Amino acid sequence: MTAILAVAQRGEAILTLKAAPVAESELDSAWLNQLSNAMYATMMQRNGVGIAAPQVYISKRIIIVASRANPRYPDAPDMDAVVMVNPEITQMSDATCIGEEGCLSVPDARGEVVRAETISVKYLSLAGESKHATYHGFVARIIQHEVDHLDGILFVDRL
Numbered sequence: 001m002t003a004i005l006a007v008a009q010r011g012e013a014i015l016t017l018k019a020a021p022v023a024e025s026e027l028d029s030a031w032l033n034q035l036s037n038a039m040y041a042t043m044m045q046r047n048g049v050g051i052a053a054p055q056v057y058i059s060k061r062i063i064i065v066a067s068r069a070n071p072r073y074p075d076a077p078d079m080d081a082v083v084m085v086n087p088e089i090t091q092m093s094d095a096t097c098i099g100e101e102g103c104l105s106v107p108d109a110r111g112e113v114v115r116a117e118t119i120s121v122k123y124l125s126l127a128g129e130s131k132h133a134t135y136h137g138f139v140a141r142i143i144q145h146e147v148d149h150l151d152g153i154l155f156v157d158r159l
Helices: 030-045 137-150
Strands: 050-052 062-065 082-092 096-101 111-116 118-124 130-136
Touching (some): 030 050, 030 062, 030 082, 050 137, 082 130, 118 137, 130 137
Antiparallel strands (some): 050 062, 062 082, 082 118, 096 111, 118 130
């Protein structure tokens, strides 16, 4: 059974740090795959649509994006989960949208945050394959929110 990890809460130092890149030697490793599985299980158990490694006390640049309807986000579009290692937003549209965000690390708050409507992101898969994709709307919002975690920014810092 996959472990459910503790989630860091607002005020904890780990959430204010700029996370370190995942090293080439860590790609395609048992450790990275186990971390990814545990992050995914933790996110699912808490009805999240995304999670970043710093939220589970690992200061590494790994996020999971997994939009789907759940009690916290009943209107979220369904997508297959994507693990992004060392994600980098390469382009953001000038067009923005405002939307409600919450966070597993800030369970007592929700707020309206302005984000780019469309983003392009490059990242590595768990196996180290280079990927590039464009996302719109709610999924783009999740990615921007999770990349913020990698840079020590919580959504409440943007309110």
